[in-house]
Amino acid sequence: MESLFLLIPISLVIIGIAVWLFFRMSDSGQFDDMTGPAHAILMDDDRPAPQAPADPESKLRQPPED
Amino acid sequence: MNAGPQDAGARLQDRVVCFHCGQAVDAPGRWRTPVDGEDREMCCAGCQAVAQAIVAAGLDDYYRHRSAPAAGPEAVPAELAALQVFDAPEVQARFVRGGGEDLETTLMLDGLRCGACVWLIERSLAAVPGVTAASVNFATERAVVRWDPARTRLSALLSRIAAVGYRAMPFDAQQREAQLARATKTLFRRLFVAGIGMMQVMMYAFPVYTAEAGDIDWSFEHAMRWASLVLTLPVVLYSAQPFFAGALSDLRARSLGMDVPVAIGVGTAFAASAWATVAGRGEVYFDSVTMFVFLLLGARYLEWIARRRASRAIDAVSAALPEQVERLSPERAATVDDRAADPARLAAIPTETVPALRLAPGDLVMVGNGARIPADGRIVAGSTAIDQSLLTGESIPVPRTVGDELAGGSINAGSPIYLRVLRSRADSALSTIERLIERAALEKPAIAELADRVAAWFVVALLLFATGVLLFWWAVDAPRALPIAIAVLVVSCPCALSLATPAALAASTGAITRRGILLARGRALETMATCTDVVFDKTGTLTEGRPRLVDTETFRDLDADAALALAAAMESGSAHPLAAALVQAAAARTPAAAPREAPTASAIVVHPGLGVEAVVAGRALRLGARRFAVADGDVDPGSATDRAPDSVIDRSPAGDGAAVARPGGEGSEVWLADAQGPLARFALVDALRADGAACVRSLQQSGLRVHLLSGDRQEAVAALAAQLQMTSWRAGASPADKLAQVRALQAQGRRVLMVGDGINDAPVLAAADASLAVGHATALARTAADTVLLSDRLAMIPELLAIARRTRVVIRQNLTWASLYNAVAIPAAAAGYVPPWLAAIGMSLSSLLVVGNALRLRLPARMAADAPPTAEAPAAVPHDTAPPDRASR
Numbered sequence: 001m002e003s004l005f006l007l008i009p010i011s012l013v014i015i016g017i018a019v020w021l022f023f024r025m026s027d028s029g030q031f032d033d034m035t036g037p038a039h040a041i042l043m044d045d046d047r048p049a050p051q052a053p054a055d056p057e058s059k060l061r062q063p064p065e066d
Numbered sequence: 067m068n069a070g071p072q073d074a075g076a077r078l079q080d081r082v083v084c085f086h087c088g089q090a091v092d093a094p095g096r097w098r099t100p101v102d103g104e105d106r107e108m109c110c111a112g113c114q115a116v117a118q119a120i121v122a123a124g125l126d127d128y129y130r131h132r133s134a135p136a137a138g139p140e141a142v143p144a145e146l147a148a149l150q151v152f153d154a155p156e157v158q159a160r161f162v163r164g165g166g167e168d169l170e171t172t173l174m175l176d177g178l179r180c181g182a183c184v185w186l187i188e189r190s191l192a193a194v195p196g197v198t199a200a201s202v203n204f205a206t207e208r209a210v211v212r213w214d215p216a217r218t219r220l221s222a223l224l225s226r227i228a229a230v231g232y233r234a235m236p237f238d239a240q241q242r243e244a245q246l247a248r249a250t251k252t253l254f255r256r257l258f259v260a261g262i263g264m265m266q267v268m269m270y271a272f273p274v275y276t277a278e279a280g281d282i283d284w285s286f287e288h289a290m291r292w293a294s295l296v297l298t299l300p301v302v303l304y305s306a307q308p309f310f311a312g313a314l315s316d317l318r319a320r321s322l323g324m325d326v327p328v329a330i331g332v333g334t335a336f337a338a339s340a341w342a343t344v345a346g347r348g349e350v351y352f353d354s355v356t357m358f359v360f361l362l363l364g365a366r367y368l369e370w371i372a373r374r375r376a377s378r379a380i381d382a383v384s385a386a387l388p389e390q391v392e393r394l395s396p397e398r399a400a401t402v403d404d405r406a407a408d409p410a411r412l413a414a415i416p417t418e419t420v421p422a423l424r425l426a427p428g429d430l431v432m433v434g435n436g437a438r439i440p441a442d443g444r445i446v447a448g449s450t451a452i453d454q455s456l457l458t459g460e461s462i463p464v465p466r467t468v469g470d471e472l473a474g475g476s477i478n479a480g481s482p483i484y485l486r487v488l489r490s491r492a493d494s495a496l497s498t499i500e501r502l503i504e505r506a507a508l509e510k511p512a513i514a515e516l517a518d519r520v521a522a523w524f525v526v527a528l529l530l531f532a533t534g535v536l537l538f539w540w541a542v543d544a545p546r547a548l549p550i551a552i553a554v555l556v557v558s559c560p561c562a563l564s565l566a567t568p569a570a571l572a573a574s575t576g577a578i579t580r581r582g583i584l585l586a587r588g589r590a591l592e593t594m595a596t597c598t599d600v601v602f603d604k605t606g607t608l609t610e611g612r613p614r615l616v617d618t619e620t621f622r623d624l625d626a627d628a629a630l631a632l633a634a635a636m637e638s639g640s641a642h643p644l645a646a647a648l649v650q651a652a653a654a655r656t657p658a659a660a661p662r663e664a665p666t667a668s669a670i671v672v673h674p675g676l677g678v679e680a681v682v683a684g685r686a687l688r689l690g691a692r693r694f695a696v697a698d699g700d701v702d703p704g705s706a707t708d709r710a711p712d713s714v715i716d717r718s719p720a721g722d723g724a725a726v727a728r729p730g731g732e733g734s735e736v737w738l739a740d741a742q743g744p745l746a747r748f749a750l751v752d753a754l755r756a757d758g759a760a761c762v763r764s765l766q767q768s769g770l771r772v773h774l775l776s777g778d779r780q781e782a783v784a785a786l787a788a789q790l791q792m793t794s795w796r797a798g799a800s801p802a803d804k805l806a807q808v809r810a811l812q813a814q815g816r817r818v819l820m821v822g823d824g825i826n827d828a829p830v831l832a833a834a835d836a837s838l839a840v841g842h843a844t845a846l847a848r849t850a851a852d853t854v855l856l857s858d859r860l861a862m863i864p865e866l867l868a869i870a871r872r873t874r875v876v877i878r879q880n881l882t883w884a885s886l887y888n889a890v891a892i893p894a895a896a897a898g899y900v901p902p903w904l905a906a907i908g909m910s911l912s913s914l915l916v917v918g919n920a921l922r923l924r925l926p927a928r929m930a931a932d933a934p935p936t937a938e939a940p941a942a943v944p945h946d947t948a949p950p951d952r953a954s955r
Contacts, residue, residue, distance in 0.1 A: 004286050008270075008293045015266055015297065022258050031254060032247065 084109035152236060153221050161236040167216060168198065173209045173224070175202065176233035176245060177312075184568070185522060186321050187227060194218055194226055203572075208237060232315075246374060253370060257363045260305035264356040267294045271353040291343045294352035302336050306359045308366075322525040327532070331555040332359060335902065338548055351549065351902060358556060358906035365910040369569075369917045391425060391440040392417045392432040394484070399430035402446065409447040412484050429487040433478045441474045442494045443485040450480030454857075502586040502854070513592070513877060514567035521563045528558050528892075535896045549902055553895040557905035558888055566880030569920035574873040577924050582857035583838075583866055590852035593836040594870035597819040599811055600765050600863075603804075603830075604776035604783060606823035607840045608762075608790070608860070609752045613644055615651040617749035622742075627655050629746035633738050635667040636680045636689050644736060647750055677736075688739050695737040696744045754789065761860035762790045768864065771816070775804045775830075804830045821863065822851070838863065869923065876923060880916045887912045 025031070082091040085099075085106035097108035152158065162171045178184065184202040187209060191200035196217025202209045211223055227234040270290040273282060309332060312325030335351045335358075342348035393399075394415045402412065417432055425431065425441050433439055439452070451463035454476040463479040466472060472485065473495040489495075532554045539547035575585055585591065602608050618626040634652030637645035667680040677690010688695040738746040765772050774795035776783045783797035796807065808830055811818050820827065820834035831837035831851045839851035840858065855862060891908055894900050900908070 005289060008289055011266065011269075012293055012296060015262060018262060019259060019300075023255065026251060026255055026258075031251070 082107045152224065153219050158220065162220070167214050168212060169215050169220075170210065170212045171220065172237040173211060173227070173234040174237045174245065175207045175209055175227070176235075176249070178202070178207050178232070185519075186316070186319055186323065187232060189321070190226055190229075190319060191223060194223060197223065209234065229319075250370065250374070253363070253367050256305040256308070257360070257367050260301050260356060260360040260363050263297045263301040263305070264353075264360040267297050267352045267356045270294045270297075288343075288346065291350055291352075294350065295340055295343050298336060298339070298352045298356055301356045301359050302332060305363060306332050309359075309362070322522065322529070324521070324525060326525060327528055327555040327558065328362065330529075330532075331552045331902075334548065335552050349545065349549075351552070354549075354552075354902035354906070357903045361906045361910040365913045368914060391420060392434070393420050393425065394430040394432065396429060400428070402430060409484070412447055425487050425490070427487050427490055431485050431487060432482060433485055434482045435478060435480065437478055439472050439474050439476050439478060439485065441485075441487045442472070442489040442496075443474075443487045444471050445469065446484045446486050448481060448483035450478055450483050453477040453479040499584055499856075502584055512589075513881075514571070517563060517567050517881065524558075524563060524888075528555070531892070531896070539898070546898060550895065550898050553900045553902045553905040554892060556902055557891045557895040557900055557908050563881070563884040563888070566884055566916050566920075567877050569917050570873055570876045570880060570923060573920045573923040574869050574876075577869055578853075578866060581862050581865060582855065582859065583862055584854040584856055585852075586854060587852040590836055591870045591873050593817070594819060594853075594867060595874040597770065597817045597836055597867065599771045599773060599816045600819045600821060601773045601775055601804075601808060601811070601830075601834070602762075603820075603822040603827055604774060604778055604786060605752060607821055608758045608774070608786065609754055610858075613647045613750035613752045615647055615748055616751045619747040619749075621744050621746065624745050626746070629738055630655060630748075631665060632682055632687060633689055633736070633746070633748065635665045635682050636670065636678050636687065638667070644750055648736065648748060685740055687745075688737075690736060692735060692737045695739040754786065755858060755860055757859060757861040759790055761863050762792060764861070764864040765867070766791075768867070770867075773807075773811075775799050775807055777801075777804075801827070801829055805833055808833050819867070838866070872923060876919055880919055883915060883919075884912065 082094045084091055085101060085108060091097075091107045091109045094107055098105045099108055100106070158169075158171075162169050175187065178187075187202050188200050191197050191209070191211060194213075196214045197211065198214060199212040200209065201211075209227075213220070213223065224234050270293055274287055274290070306329075309325050309328045312323060313329035316323040316326055332355055335355045338348070339350040339352050339355065342350050394412065394417050398415045402415075412430075412432075415430075430446065431440060431443070445466060445468050447468060449465070449467040452466045452472060453463045454473070463477075465480075466483075471488070475494075475496040532551050535554050536547050536551035539550050571588075571591065574591060578585055578591075615630075618629060620626055620629050630648065630652045634649045637648050665682050667682045670678060670680040672678050673690070673694065676694040677688060679686070679688050681687070736748045736750065737744055738748070762772055771794065772792055774783065774787050774790070774792050776786075776795075776797055777799055778797060780797040783795055787793075787795040796803070799807065804827070808818050808820060812835070818834045818836075820831050820837045821840060822831055822837070823840060827839075831839065837851040837853070839854045840860070853866065887908075891900065891905075891912075895905055
């Protein structure tokens, strides 16, 4: 039971570390947007960019069959 | 004095002076703000904040044109110094409306916690001499203040708000967003600290609760108490800080908000526990304290998120105008003829990027694909589709072409267009909408005012009661006295009481705004819920208000297109609806690509009430009423006899009387003739709006009596009433007749909702219990109605009434719940049945229930927005490439 005298301070230290970590994460903006990243993972952004980025309409003008 | 003010910061070599106020800077490099592309030294955080606000608002001209530095911190206390810049007229121009003895502005508030704060700020502002009206909207965290500049100043009002513990700044959408994000983050951190503290303290408390007496050695329990104390300390000092700060400012303002009992409860429980820990005897309540703080913060966090969501629809309006625009060089733009602008020539004109704030009427701007329309304007070149969903709630883009007026804030969903700015930003349709929304916020439903007053007294009564309970239990059972008194303080929920109405109103206002209905008066929803009768005006309300050409009959050798071209030439200068319809029909028939070969008319003579006479291509022509255009006896045999002159009814506000003839049937006829006889007959009809019938039917089905009052002819009104299956209708009614009719209904004890076009019906709209204008965004400023339908979807009217009724139900449920809860929970706590931690759960749940119930009002709105499945599907644009305004929201 005497180990409690060691374990209680350790638990306090661990909590301190947890809070410190959370504050750092919060500063880095991880919690600013809770929904966006969930959708972002579904987006294919590793495909090459379209040829004519200057003309945003080109995408819409493609025939719908393909 | 001869050096420019820009040099103020650099002029003195030996010491640096503040760029904003001109005072010496003690710590160079500590406060800096970029102004005019250079980092400027500031003397203090106050000056820095003001300078940032000025630059962010695009008002850096202030520094270029000012003749003296702003008031410095020595003249007045630091915070006031920062506020006094808002008294400068050039700074006020951005956000203060009105003039003379009545100025009005919108302030954004920081630090609102519950309904009592609203009450406190309103009361302190109203106490300032010279303030004529002050209203705080809890959902949007904004205050609208009206004051007399001769008797008080804006800075005095701002410092008055600061004195009672809140921060107020003139409203600026971007700054507002940053402020909200900061507040969310801080609140989340406090919640996290309270949560982890609560869990660990519970870990230490649990063994003591479960163990038999004597199982745990006192030395271990003592160690765990100390550990709990260490963990509770940050929870009380950091997480619970908003409650203490709130209570303090409440006390300083000599009023009692709901933070006072909470702060007393947390403070006493913690102090008693800490004393017990240090002294080594007595009970500890660390677990209750941490849990209480966590649950309260959790409720506050969820409520905060819900409120942000509810206010987003309203914030969307004010954030809708873009910051930067592409303006064509003004000298060259002035020479462009709006009627015959050549896109290729326009493209050759150099453009410059300017803040949208600086746009003035007459400027020519280029609006690219996906960009926001920066100001109200008319298309000069280009055809496109415009997404007006922000204004009308309608997500399908509508086609617009040269000559059409666009309202600022809508999105150009098609090809680039050139736009001639018609109105400055302050007069734009969007600003008007914003102002109407704010005016609506000035008026609180009577029930909300009552709830606020009750909540304030409730806290006083509660504190007295808790003291009484403490004294009673002290005498009966001393060790239980403190936890019971704390439970009484904690379990009571004045917040739910004062939240009940504002939360419901905020949610329903958001839902209504998203449907394209503008709430211009705060009390409209309350009265609308009780309406028993709906009175419709005909022209422009149930019908489109614009006659359209449905049939052309020609005589002799003329073909229809040529006849129309002749008529259009004669009417091209007229603003009359029938004339406009002819011109529009002619334009639609002429192939756009073909060069214009339209005939031109000369020697135009307008005969008011009859028609127009002109010479076209060498021929003397007459256009208008049949008896005017066609000489008597020379009429084609099949048609009816001539109408008497009194059948000519000109209801158009801009009517010049030209070409009005309404012989028989449902529509109007216009005749074209020359000296030899009739050349053509044009039949025009003012058609029923697409969803007019559905709207009337749905209103009738929900048990409302529907009436039709029109100034139009008997036949037209009867036909429409028959088509809509309306039994109560009246034709030929003058505005005075309509007024009398509405009054008569009211005298029978009916509550009347008047639906009109908002401008011609102003007296009737004002007399009715509630009113709705079916208008165009551009005519908003003149509207007299409580609510305005910004789109032309009449189907929204039954929905609006349904929302109004549901809002009333929700408010009643909320108030009933809050009263019941308090009536049961407080006596139970006083009797000792409720431990403090359970009290915290009860109170949090009660608040959440009220907010959650209010949020139900938003639910169908989402379903309605998704209803037209084809609306968004064709574009099939992934979220991240959608127009920026959508992606960011």
